[in-house]
Amino acid sequence: MEKEFVPYELALRLKELGFNEPCFGRWWFRADMHKLNEEELEILRSNYFELPEHYILAPLFQQAFRWFREKHSLQHEVYYLDDLIKNGYKITDALTNTELTEFQYKDNYFELRGYEFEEAELDCLKKLIEIIESK
Amino acid sequence: MEKEFVPYELALRLKKLGFDEPCFSWHASKTHGLAYGKVIKSDLIQDAVLAPTFSQAFRWFSDKHNLHGELYTVDMGAIEYCFQIRDLYSENYIYDNFMGAGDSYSGTFDSFEESELECLKKLIKIIENKIQ
Numbered sequence: 339m340e341k342e343f344v345p346y347e348l349a350l351r352l353k354e355l356g357f358n359e360p361c362f363g364r365w366w367f368r369a370d371m372h373k374l375n376e377e378e379l380e381i382l383r384s385n386y387f388e389l390p391e392h393y394i395l396a397p398l399f400q401q402a403f404r405w406f407r408e409k410h411s412l413q414h415e416v417y418y419l420d421d422l423i424k425n426g427y428k429i430t431d432a433l434t435n436t437e438l439t440e441f442q443y444k445d446n447y448f449e450l451r452g453y454e455f456e457e458a459e460l461d462c463l464k465k466l467i468e469i470i471e472s473k
Numbered sequence: 474m475e476k477e478f479v480p481y482e483l484a485l486r487l488k489k490l491g492f493d494e495p496c497f498s499w500h501a502s503k504t505h506g507l508a509y510g511k512v513i514k515s516d517l518i519q520d521a522v523l524a525p526t527f528s529q530a531f532r533w534f535s536d537k538h539n540l541h542g543e544l545y546t547v548d549m550g551a552i553e554y555c556f557q558i559r560d561l562y563s564e565n566y567i568y569d570n571f572m573g574a575g576d577s578y579s580g581t582f583d584s585f586e587e588s589e590l591e592c593l594k595k596l597i598k599i600i601e602n603k604i605q
Contacts, residue, residue: 362477383510418543435548455535
């Protein structure tokens with residue numbers, strides 16, 4: 339079930355962008371005196387207003403994508419690429435009907451490679467966050 | 474939060490197809506709506522049914538039946554939504570509700586959620602037909 343949830347680092351960036359919807363999980367985080375960061379996912383229905391200290395909400399991937407659709411009119415699409423036998427993604431602004439990104443590929447400088455589905459979702463979510471952060 | 478979960482009728486059909494994974498919610502019965510909490514099938518009594526999230530259900534079809542449901546958009550002046558289903562063994566598309574020929578054409582959908590729901594119904598139907 340853990341793979342349904344957005345990883346800690348992205349959950350934190352979503353929080354900073356204003357995500358505060360009820361979730362089915364929460365991330366606990368602590369940086370101790372030896373600078374060893376610890377983070378742990380707790381699967382528990384959680385609400386922004388009742389979060390204990392050191393916790394942030396852990397949205398599901400589908401929740402995060404819905405949030406970008408509803409709050410920012412950004413539509414994502416993970417898409418299969420026949421040529422690469424892998425996936426890519428694109429992001430569209432649904433208000434203006436313009437593509438903000440063309441299909442994105444993993445690029446190792448020598449060749450373009452597609453993503454596994456989950457990798458594409460993760461990278462797509464990062465890109466959505468970057469788009470709003472840069473605004 | 475209800476919109477994260479597969480509706481009762483489809484959850485029941487998924488159960489009949491063998492869906493049995495830990496979930497965050499369950500339908501207490503056809504009429505009693507959703508209850509929330511970490512749950513597995515053996516926790517449930519009587520008419521209760523596991524309620525997977527949409528992404529859990531889609532992942533289950535990919536993992537168990539090698540069928541991958543994909544939503545996509547088309548530009549019809551405004552963005553509209555469609556879906557297609559790919560067989561992960563053959564890497565071929567076996568269904569496309571917009572680009573597909575003949576009786577697979579069912580037009581576009583106004584929202585991502587409608588398209589997602591119809592795609593899930595189609596995935597269930599494909600496996601139900603295989604089992605019959």
